[in-house]
Amino acid sequence: MIIDVETPSQLRTLVCSRCHAPHDAFVAQTVSACCGVPLLARYTLSDAPPRSVLAMRPATMWRYREVLPLLDEANQVSLGEGMTPLLTLGNLAARYGLRSLLLKDEGQNPTGSFKARGLSMAVSKAKELGAQGCIIPTAGNAGVAMAAYCAKAGLPATVVMPRHTPAAFKEECYWYGADVQLVDGLINDCAALVRELNAAGQLLDVSTLKEPYRIEGKKTMGYEIAEQLQWQLPDVILYPAGGGTGLIGIWKAFREMQTMGWLVADVKLPRMVAVQASNCCPLVETLAGRQANCQQYQGRPTIANGLAVPRPLGEALMLEVLAESGGTALSIDDDEMLAGMRELAQHEGLFVAPEGAAVWMAARKLLASGWLRADEQLLILNTGSGQKYLDNVVGKH
Template sequence: MKTEQKTTSTSLLHSLTCSVCKQSYPASELQTLSACCQMPLLASYTLDEPLSKAALCHREATMWRYHELLPVIQKENIVSLGEGFTPILQLHTLAGRYGFRELLLKDEGQNPTGSFKARGLSMAVSKAKEFGVKGCIIPTAGNAGVAMAAYCARAGMKAVVVMPRHTPKAFREECYWYGAEVHLVDGLINDCAAKAKALNADEALLDVSTLKEPYRLEGKKTMGYEIAEQLSWQLPDVILYPAGGGTGLIGIWKAFHELKSIGWLAPDVQLPRMVAVQATNCMPLVETFFGRQQNAQQYIGQSTIANGLAVPRPIGEQLMLQVLFESGGTAVSVSEEEMVRGMQELSRSEGLFVAPEGAALWMACRNLLDSGLIQPEEQVLLLNTGSGQKYMENVEGKY
């Protein structure tokens, strides 16, 4: 499926680099995992050209406002539903109750299709369109499949979604409405990945699994750009992120470094400590981070009400660990019962019906405050990844 793309417009995309051995690959050809190490490829940009923050004042309030630092070459190939530039909300009630100086929440549930997955799949489908791809396939815990189905429908492309049979009905039904072909599998997302590979044995479809192509990451990194811009080019002391596949965690960290490179973040701006939050039912990164296993390649996870956290063997494990160690952050897990309590507290105290993944962040934040790993005077940002609406089946009657 090696195809060439047209000549450049405003994107500063330069090349793709293997995340392990740093071998370079041409961005002008459709790429998946690196041929050298079979690991994720990272997009590189020509960051020495002057870019003005002032130009942002006149641009649309979507993730595409940062188009120079995004990989789509021709504007007509952008497949958009208005994703990005989600609000950062002050959690005044909870901050006062627990003694935080400033507690913030970036609400990705306000994206199209109800989650942050809209960013990555908008980008992946746009690049697929740019390369002339006719259809995409994805193994998913729920939200990514919905987003891919929507953007493929927008682009006029075939969509094949493979999800666990226990995925809440709302996710499955939405995929059907977008015209996707849906396959249900007994197991978790790693079992869905095996099924997707078998279904796509002829490679007629582009597999847009987490980090198995380079561009979902580029959509997700725009959360980092927005956090910086919305906070007047300063950064929080701590960012908590629900890490299943970890694309957003990796992407946000990548974005901060890119902003430093182009001078949009001052040299003296301190990068935040990044905290990866997982479910106690499925916490491979936590186990590796604390040295209880060498890596997650043999980890056995269980299902969780936070469907997006049920990723037992993430291909981006080493990249996530790199972010945590570089930032001086940590990895923590939260129980199912704590997630429900977090959903209750955010709903009743702040009027926010967040996904269980988002609730896990709040409970992790409370626990880290109690343990002294977060200080009351620090500015803390929670990144809620989606709306709680689609998880009703998982939490029915638990309010």
């Protein structure tokens, strides 16, 4: 395969995230053949250009092309995703005596969520690898994003989502021309139907971390945070973790930038906080030692649809991030999320997804407990637009 000199991806290999065995990065892959766990992309970072090359590039996630896995720019399927704003929440900072409170608003991505990053990359790779189409189990936003990018790429899309998913997500998938299958249950039940529908393997299954490409799109959040902060990093990042791809990806980005010398010398990496819903908090339960792992965890629906992931494939990787960063995990209930949505709307003019409200309420809890200090710089991520969740929150303002 010829690599476009205008998009010099420095992709070198894929490695098993458990035993680190190498896998061919230039053919279609799912999970590792050795351990059945997620594969992670590795790049020749020693040849990375200086970060100054970014100045003249488009303000999308594709500006970080050397550390993305697409080999030929002709296969790029883009709707302008990435470079979302980093907002200063001065009103809430003053209200709670905080030195610095920032919010990265991923709801301003195409299709209204951070899922645009991962699915832009996954669908681009599907096109590059000659896939006949894509299939995904989803709690909502990921299915919408995949349907949109498949429409752009001219690829068939099959979206499998819970029947109780808010209508906005379903309707958008229909408008993009996707085949939408509804399931009674949560995303793990949708994954079972995906395996059945794709038994012949004709479609690229872009389930969370069951292919090595979505995480590479998601990690660009980490690159942008660093670039937007002049290659410094905040003290703490709070992230809503369902499947956990973004949490793992952001940390992967920080490690890559360390190796490339893109970060300010001796910058300290942030403590990472994973925020889950009280109705579905497998990572919290495992971290607390109340279960060995998430494999038998039973979750319940929550107004934060993206957090209803009872058995995340990336649990071990999320735990690694929390351990390496000195971070933690905690859960927020639905009433607290509604309170967070009201507070962000009424004091900062932001109508965030329940997942985004959850991370703000988690910050408040950690401040009250002393785990966070008021003099630290805190960054929270809102992963989607609150507009899509109106079915879940209507009348609860």
